Amino acid sequence: MKILTYRGLNTSAIPGYDKLSAHLSADDFRSADVKKIGDNLYRARLDRSNRLLFALYRHEGERCALLLEYIPQHAYEKSRFLARGVQIDEERIPAVTAEAADEAPELPYLNPSLPRFHLLDKVLSFDDDQEQVYQQSPPLVIIGSAGSGKTALTLEKMKDASGDILYVTRSAFLVQNARELYYANGWSNDDQQVDFLSFREYLESIQVPEGKEITPRIFAGWAGRQRLPKDLKDSHQLFEEFQGAITGTDPESAYLSREDYLGLGVKQSIYPPETRAGVYDLFEKYLRFLDEEGWFDTNLISHAWLQRVQPRYDFVVVDEVQDLTNVQLLLILRSLRDSSGFLLCGDSNQIVHPNFFSWSKVKTLFWREQADASKTATGTELIRILNANFRNSPQVTEIANRLLHIKHARFGSVDKESNYLVRSCGPARGRVGLLQDSEQIKRDLDRRTAASARFAILVLHPEQKAEVRKHFRTPLVFSIHEAKGLEYENVLLYGFLSSEEKRFRDIAGQLSEADLQGELRYARSRDKSDKSLEIYKFYINALYVAVTRAVKNLYLIEPRPKQHLLALLGLTEVHEGVDDVEEQTSSLEEWRKEAHRLELQGKDEQAADIREQILKQREVPWTVLRGDALTELEQKALDQGEKKAGIALMEYALVYRDQRLMNRLIQQGLKAAKQPDKAHSMLEKKYFFNYGLKHATGVLREVDQYGVDFRNVFGQTPLMIASRMGNAELIAALLDRDADTSLVDGNGLNAFQIALDRACADERFARTKLPAVFERLAPPSIDIQVDGRLIKLDQRLMEYLMLSIAMVLFYQGLGERWAYRRHLLSAPDFVAVLEHFPESIVPERRKKRPYISSILSKNELNRDAPYNRKLFQRWKQGHYLFNPQLSLRIEDQWQPIFELLQPQRLAAQLQDVYHWGGRVWDPNERSEQAVEKLRTMLQKLNEGVDLKSLF
Numbered sequence: 006m007k008i009l010t011y012r013g014l015n016t017s018a019i020p021g022y023d024k025l026s027a028h029l030s031a032d033d034f035r036s037a038d039v040k041k042i043g044d045n046l047y048r049a050r051l052d053r054s055n056r057l058l059f060a061l062y063r064h065e066g067e068r069c070a071l072l073l074e075y076i077p078q079h080a081y082e083k084s085r086f087l088a089r090g091v092q093i094d095e096e097r098i099p100a101v102t103a104e105a106a107d108e109a110p111e112l113p114y115l116n117p118s119l120p121r122f123h124l125l126d127k128v129l130s131f132d133d134d135q136e137q138v139y140q141q142s143p144p145l146v147i148i149g150s151a152g153s154g155k156t157a158l159t160l161e162k163m164k165d166a167s168g169d170i171l172y173v174t175r176s177a178f179l180v181q182n183a184r185e186l187y188y189a190n191g192w193s194n195d196d197q198q199v200d201f202l203s204f205r206e207y208l209e210s211i212q213v214p215e216g217k218e219i220t221p222r223i224f225a226g227w228a229g230r231q232r233l234p235k236d237l238k239d240s241h242q243l244f245e246e247f248q249g250a251i252t253g254t255d256p257e258s259a260y261l262s263r264e265d266y267l268g269l270g271v272k273q274s275i276y277p278p279e280t281r282a283g284v285y286d287l288f289e290k291y292l293r294f295l296d297e298e299g300w301f302d303t304n305l306i307s308h309a310w311l312q313r314v315q316p317r318y319d320f321v322v323v324d325e326v327q328d329l330t331n332v333q334l335l336l337i338l339r340s341l342r343d344s345s346g347f348l349l350c351g352d353s354n355q356i357v358h359p360n361f362f363s364w365s366k367v368k369t370l371f372w373r374e375q376a377d378a379s380k381t382a383t384g385t386e387l388i389r390i391l392n393a394n395f396r397n398s399p400q401v402t403e404i405a406n407r408l409l410h411i412k413h414a415r416f417g418s419v420d421k422e423s424n425y426l427v428r429s430c431g432p433a434r435g436r437v438g439l440l441q442d443s444e445q446i447k448r449d450l451d452r453r454t455a456a457s458a459r460f461a462i463l464v465l466h467p468e469q470k471a472e473v474r475k476h477f478r479t480p481l482v483f484s485i486h487e488a489k490g491l492e493y494e495n496v497l498l499y500g501f502l503s504s505e506e507k508r509f510r511d512i513a514g515q516l517s518e519a520d521l522q523g524e525l526r527y528a529r530s531r532d533k534s535d536k537s538l539e540i541y542k543f544y545i546n547a548l549y550v551a552v553t554r555a556v557k558n559l560y561l562i563e564p565r566p567k568q569h570l571l572a573l574l575g576l577t578e579v580h581e582g583v584d585d586v587e588e589q590t591s592s593l594e595e596w597r598k599e600a601h602r603l604e605l606q607g608k609d610e611q612a613a614d615i616r617e618q619i620l621k622q623r624e625v626p627w628t629v630l631r632g633d634a635l636t637e638l639e640q641k642a643l644d645q646g647e648k649k650a651g652i653a654l655m656e657y658a659l660v661y662r663d664q665r666l667m668n669r670l671i672q673q674g675l676k677a678a679k680q681p682d683k684a685h686s687m688l689e690k691k692y693f694f695n696y697g698l699k700h701a702t703g704v705l706r707e708v709d710q711y712g713v714d715f716r717n718v719f720g721q722t723p724l725m726i727a728s729r730m731g732n733a734e735l736i737a738a739l740l741d742r743d744a745d746t747s748l749v750d751g752n753g754l755n756a757f758q759i760a761l762d763r764a765c766a767d768e769r770f771a772r773t774k775l776p777a778v779f780e781r782l783a784p785p786s787i788d789i790q791v792d793g794r795l796i797k798l799d800q801r802l803m804e805y806l807m808l809s810i811a812m813v814l815f816y817q818g819l820g821e822r823w824a825y826r827r828h829l830l831s832a833p834d835f836v837a838v839l840e841h842f843p844e845s846i847v848p849e850r851r852k853k854r855p856y857i858s859s860i861l862s863k864n865e866l867n868r869d870a871p872y873n874r875k876l877f878q879r880w881k882q883g884h885y886l887f888n889p890q891l892s893l894r895i896e897d898q899w900q901p902i903f904e905l906l907q908p909q910r911l912a913a914q915l916q917d918v919y920h921w922g923g924r925v926w927d928p929n930e931r932s933e934q935a936v937e938k939l940r941t942m943l944q945k946l947n948e949g950v951d952l953k954s955l956f
């Protein structure tokens with residue numbers, strides 16, 4: 006058996022390692038005393054009390070043991086790879102033999118000369134090129150084609166860095182994905198503080214821009230309202246020109262002057278000189294549009310923020326750098342404490358519209374930013390190329406390579422760096438086929454693919470999608486702009502070439518098979534003055550991106566399949582039937598996942614189609630109590646005294662701890678409201694009973710009908726209720742269906758905070774239910790805005806928990822505390838709550854009063870302290886409430902804290918009226934006056950009034 010060790014596992018420090026490894030190598034599991042303790046997790050015995058954890062794999066017929074972790078003193082509960090807190094009874098776990106490895110998963114690639122492996126979401130063995138990059142220190146630029154492992158390698162390199170680290174890329178989806186990969190399998194490193202930010206979040210972390218970011222969709226809407234001449238009709242192209250040619254290129258100015266723009270060279274603009282004056286007119290209109298309608302353009306903001314950015318990172322990783330402009334990249338590099346501490350990666354072949362990205366520009370930028378050029382790497386050391394492909398099948402890579410050849414032969418090299426072909430290390434064999442477009446074939450294809458979430462259809466132009474929909478039922482239809490970043494096992498290109506037959510004919514030109522042989526050699530385009538060549542690049546790049554979306558099988562369907570370009574790609578055999586297209590049916594579960602994945606990537610149209618056509622989800626048939634519906638209910642209950650409405654309103658008040666409403670209902674004479682405990686248990690039975698069941702099939706049935714994040718009458722999602730009930734099984738089932746953990750209820754609390762609300766009021770819940778909920782539901786960070794800057798408050802910080810607890814305590818007795826003692830939130834309030842929280846959530850030292858006090862005062866609005874997140878405002882000695890200028894991001898909108906929370910719910914519980922002699926004293930009048938004053942003050946603070954002036 007081959008032995009491989011996990012990165013960083015220091016085998017020389019493990020007692021008895023040599024002996025044990027010899028046993029394993031010899032497949033002698035008996036002497037190694039191997040037992041199975043988890044899903045592909047085995048333990049072997051080093052000596053009486055120490056163990057070694059490993060996994061089994063196969064590679065090309067060979068058995069492999071992948072050593073993961075040293076477990077000293079039976080301390081399984083501390084293992085990174087086992088579920089946290091797990092108890093293992095060694096006597097009761099089954100022993101296994103080495104034959105278990107024959108059933109183990111296959112490793113797609115294994116470098117025979119490297120005994121070390123890495124782990125993200127899966128096991129990786131680096132090839133020699135990757136290994137070389139892995140060993141090299143920054144600064145570093147990694148260039149590699151789609152699927153060459155840039156992201157994987159970069160993340161593994163990041164794990165070795167220490168200090169303040171930034172991972173940034175344009176797409177929010179990629180950021181989330183990268184973060185998940187990074188922390189997969191329990192990775193953590195106390196020497197680093199990592200920010201995973203999308204480029205927009207990065208901008209916001211310097212200063213939150215006013216307005217909303219302009220999107221291609223909004224831009225297309227605006228462009229559609231302009232009277233555009235025919236050659237400027239393509240709004241994508243126009244947008245790219247604004248974002249890649251007129252803005253974003255020159256760090257010295259926000260955008261080019263008209264004169265400079267008209268004077269750009271042929272290769273610097275998508276448009277020929279004669280149309281540029283018209284383009285610039287439109288650009289000026291665009292600037293006015295942004296200003297008037299409250300949109301912002303990230304290039305213009307990036308330029309303005311160059312004045313504000315401060316060095317704050319020790320190491321920066323920029324992924325998909327080709328999607329960023331010069332100014333954006335410069336703004337990122339300026340955040341470095343040492344200007345050479347960066348790693349950039351990207352691929353210029355994946356640019357659909359030419360946005361004038363080039364590696365030489367990146368290099369120039371780098372050299373200009375270097376304070377001390379003598380210290381830094383030379384150009385050749387700086388750039389590393391990865392040309393293997395681990396994602397696509399060899400058949401797909403072959404077509405992609407031919408396209409690179411054609412592009413190179415016709416247009417010369419993109420730049421010196423992107424001048425390579427791709428070596429396939431693809432995991433599986435695939436198929437590439439050319440189909441004759443006919444009614445029969447389309448019908449057949451549709452039948453085989455309509456139910457498959459692993460089959461997508463791509464077109465060149467958005468208008469073609471309507472045509473595709475006439476013949477195909479799959480919701481997975483994308484234009485090429487939408488397809489970037491996606492990948493599917495099977496891809497069909499629909500009339501891709503025929504829709505622009507002349508363009509593709511011109512691209513193929515007179516090329517012959519002989520022009521497409523050998524390696525690519527660096528050469529500039531032969532005809533420098535031919536402007537049309539730039540336009541053609543869009544078509545060939547688009548085809549390249551489309552082809553590389555196919556992981557395994559690629560099909561092209563064309564009405565006229567006899568085209569020179571197709572012949573150059575080796576596609577000469579035209580199929581009249583589709584027998585070799587596999588018929589696939591995906592489960593509803595797979596479709597649900599696909600819809601969610603698409604939503605995360607902003608492909609709302611296709612996701613909505615899946616939900617409607619396949620999942621057949623509907624709107625909920627009941628009225629959700631919020632906005633007008635809630636006001637109406639209040640009127641019926643309180644003004645008109647309708648009893649049924651009164652009960653409904655009381656239930657609402659109980660769910661949201663709305664003491665003020667409860668008081669009013671009691672004063673109204675609603676009997677049930679006078680016995681809140683009884684009312685509570687009826688409420689639980691009526692609405693939440695199903696959510697407490699171990700097998701909550703009723704809830705899951707509703708989820709199937711209305712989607713996983715549907716709202717009940719109170720505006721709560723199933724996840725929120727499961728969390729309120731502390732039902733870990735149901736939570737897991739809902740998360741499995743991609744329930745959204747960031748949504749908030751009518752109190753502004755998310756599902757995790759709702760469990761916290763229970764835990765703060767119920768010691769038993771805190772001890773027994775909270776740990777599982779915390780692990781699953783606490784969002785990785787909370788986005789807050791302070792002093793106009795975005796801060797991602799990481800889950801690992803005490804401030805994260807303190808802010809959440811403060812939000813919860815706002816609704817728990819704050820009215821009372823204020824009414825009778827003028828108290829707000831103080832350290833003992835937090836201590837009282839945290840006392841009951843288990844160690845896995847808060848370690849003992851963080852529960853102590855001095856520590857809590859220090860966090861409160863360190864994060865106080867007016868204090869000048871490092872890492873002050875300004876969460877709180879001090880009202881008087883030891884008494885705090887939220888910084889009124891604090892905002893939280895909820896569903897992509899910033900919400901000031903006193904608008905997110907609901908101060909109108911604050912009130913003290915009603916007390917009995919005193920009678921003595923003939924006199925009556927009602928204490929409730931005074932307490933209501935006091936709380937009313939507090940509510941008014943909170944409103945004033947929210948409006949920006951200074952606290953001091955309120956006393």
Ligand SMILES: Nc1ncnc2c1ncn2[C@@H]1O[C@H](COP(=O)(O)OP(=O)(O)OP(=O)(O)O)[C@@H](O)[C@H]1O
Binds near residue numbers: 155
């Ligand atoms: N050495 C390796 N062995 C096996 N699989 C690998 C290896 N390197 C990368 N992979 C896998 O190949 C796939 C592509 O890797 P990755 O996403 O990092 O590529 P990329 O270059 O960033 O691609 P893109 O530019 O399309 O984002 C991933 O599933 C990754 O886990």
